[in-house]
Amino acid sequence: MTSEERNRIIVIGGGAAGMMAAAAAAQSGSHVELFERNEKLGKKIYITGKGRCNLTNNCGKDAFLEQVCSNRRFLYSALEQWDSADTMRFFEENGTPVKTERGNRVFPVSDHASDVTAALQRCMKRLGVQVHLNSRVKRLLLEKECPVPEDSGGRIRGVELENGEKHFASAVIVATGGLSYPSTGSEGDGYRFAGEAGLKVTPCRPSLVAMETAGEEAPQMQGLSLKNVQVRVKDGKKVLFEEFGEMMFTHFGVSGPLMLSASAIVGKKLADRPLSLEIDLKSALTPEQLDERILREFAAASNRKIANVAGTLYPAKLIPVMLHHCGIDPDTPVRDITKAQRKALVEHTKRFVLTLTALRGYNEAVITAGGVSVKEVKPDTMECKTVRGLYFAGEVLDLDARTGGFNLQIAWTTGHAAGTAAAK
Numbered sequence: 001m002t003s004e005e006r007n008r009i010i011v012i013g014g015g016a017a018g019m020m021a022a023a024a025a026a027q028s029g030s031h032v033e034l035f036e037r038n039e040k041l042g043k044k045i046y047i048t049g050k051g052r053c054n055l056t057n058n059c060g061k062d063a064f065l066e067q068v069c070s071n072r073r074f075l076y077s078a079l080e081q082w083d084s085a086d087t088m089r090f091f092e093e094n095g096t097p098v099k100t101e102r103g104n105r106v107f108p109v110s111d112h113a114s115d116v117t118a119a120l121q122r123c124m125k126r127l128g129v130q131v132h133l134n135s136r137v138k139r140l141l142l143e144k145e146c147p148v149p150e151d152s153g154g155r156i157r158g159v160e161l162e163n164g165e166k167h168f169a170s171a172v173i174v175a176t177g178g179l180s181y182p183s184t185g186s187e188g189d190g191y192r193f194a195g196e197a198g199l200k201v202t203p204c205r206p207s208l209v210a211m212e213t214a215g216e217e218a219p220q221m222q223g224l225s226l227k228n229v230q231v232r233v234k235d236g237k238k239v240l241f242e243e244f245g246e247m248m249f250t251h252f253g254v255s256g257p258l259m260l261s262a263s264a265i266v267g268k269k270l271a272d273r274p275l276s277l278e279i280d281l282k283s284a285l286t287p288e289q290l291d292e293r294i295l296r297e298f299a300a301a302s303n304r305k306i307a308n309v310a311g312t313l314y315p316a317k318l319i320p321v322m323l324h325h326c327g328i329d330p331d332t333p334v335r336d337i338t339k340a341q342r343k344a345l346v347e348h349t350k351r352f353v354l355t356l357t358a359l360r361g362y363n364e365a366v367i368t369a370g371g372v373s374v375k376e377v378k379p380d381t382m383e384c385k386t387v388r389g390l391y392f393a394g395e396v397l398d399l400d401a402r403t404g405g406f407n408l409q410i411a412w413t414t415g416h417a418a419g420t421a422a423a424k
């Protein structure tokens with residue numbers, strides 16, 4: 001290795017993690033080259049937070065870690081080095097002021113995700129990072145004959161591009177993202193690189209994603225959005241997820257913030273078997289209070305058809321489905337509704353049950369759960385334990401969190417740790 005190569009760091013991927021890693025390494029004095037397969041940097045960042053980029057969450061470390069779904073303990077030491085306060089300061093210092101909104105979600109003041117990428121680009125330019133666009137890395141170049149003491153994995157030598165060019169370096173940081181929204185450039189190359197280097201990759205699945213349901217009920221209600229409902233996802237009798245919030249029905253099943261959060265918790269189980277989804281449609285009322293309310297509505301309109309009266313209790317799209325669930329003919333006059341039918345209405349309103357059958361695909365998933373096993377990587381530096389000089393950062397790692405800016409913070413935190421350590 002020449003002296004120039006000894007001080008050169010290669011970053012694969014110009015997303016959130018890769019750009020932060022490149023900036024951190026260059027800040028520490030290294031010559032950094034970043035290879036991005038797309039024609040521009042940060043393609044995924046542009047679509048985050050509905051184009052506004054919820055770039056982090058303005059909360060303490062413990063609150064942050066509570067929102068991490070997989071391998072949260074792994075993040076402790078990296079978060080000590082770079083947390084959400086550091087992220088906010090970084091963007092402020094690089095010309096993108098930020099603001100904190102509901103739920104501690106942090107956005108650029110401009111409400112433009114492009115300003116997040118612009119700040120990173122400005123920083124990289126100032127520090128002399130050399131960016132190569134339209135440059136897809138094909139494989140890692142490993143030097144097997146130079147083992148580290150504890151294993152025979154060897155050391156990294158550099159990368160080979162798709163066009164056959166070889167670039168050599170003392171350290172390579174893999175920040176190629178996961179499998180979600182592959183149109184942004186993340187097609188899982190990093191998992192292949194890790195596999196070729198002999199590292200374990202935890203099986204992947206889409207996460208923060210909508211879910212499919214059995215039967216025709218959800219499609220019949222497509223477009224219906226429900227606020228302040230309580231949902232429970234159960235595997236047999238075991239409750240896997242229980243929360244209040246907002247959800248919606250679609251042509252294939254269920255979506256909305258509550259369902260995306262549920263997917264992150266129940267996704268692994270759902271890959272094995274169907275799960276039951278119980279929705280409490282009137283979570284503010286006890287069954288007794290609901291029964292009283294129904295009696296009041298019925299007393300005020302005893303000669304009208306139930307399908308018309310039910311509009312005071314349910315949104316229009318829910319009425320035929322609910323009456324069908326309860327075995328009530330929509331043309332039945334309210335005065336003829338039996339006590340048993342009223343009881344059924346109360347029961348199905350408090351516990352409307354659908355069957356979840358599958359997660360939707362990577363094209364619709366906010367993140368990928370699974371990835372390069374964190375057991376292969378040192379938590380303070382992101383360096384691979386068996387291949388010296390090889391680092392991983394961002395979504396390519398087996399780390400994922402809930403919505404709220406936590407996933408991008410994982411990218412900033414791991415990217416910063418990898419860049420800083422690689423430069424040493």
Ligand SMILES: Cc1cc2nc3c(=O)[nH]c(=O)nc-3n(C[C@H](O)[C@H](O)[C@H](O)COP(=O)(O)OP(=O)(O)OC[C@H]3O[C@@H](n4cnc5c(N)ncnc54)[C@H](O)[C@@H]3O)c2cc1C
Pocket residue numbers: 012013014015016017018035036037038041042043044045047048049050053054055056135136137138175176177178180181184185186187189190365366367393394395396404405406407408409411
């Ligand atoms: C619709 C949507 C909205 C989201 N909103 C938010 C949000 O508001 N807040 C939040 O915290 N998180 C959000 N996320 C999640 C967040 O975007 C990701 O967690 C984050 O972008 C991961 O960063 P990364 O750098 O690890 O991967 P990526 O952003 O996927 O970047 C990887 C980069 O590597 C490049 N690459 C891949 N393979 C190669 C190769 N072989 N050679 C060269 N380059 C390569 C890709 O082109 C890509 O540019 C959202 C995700 C989606 C899909």
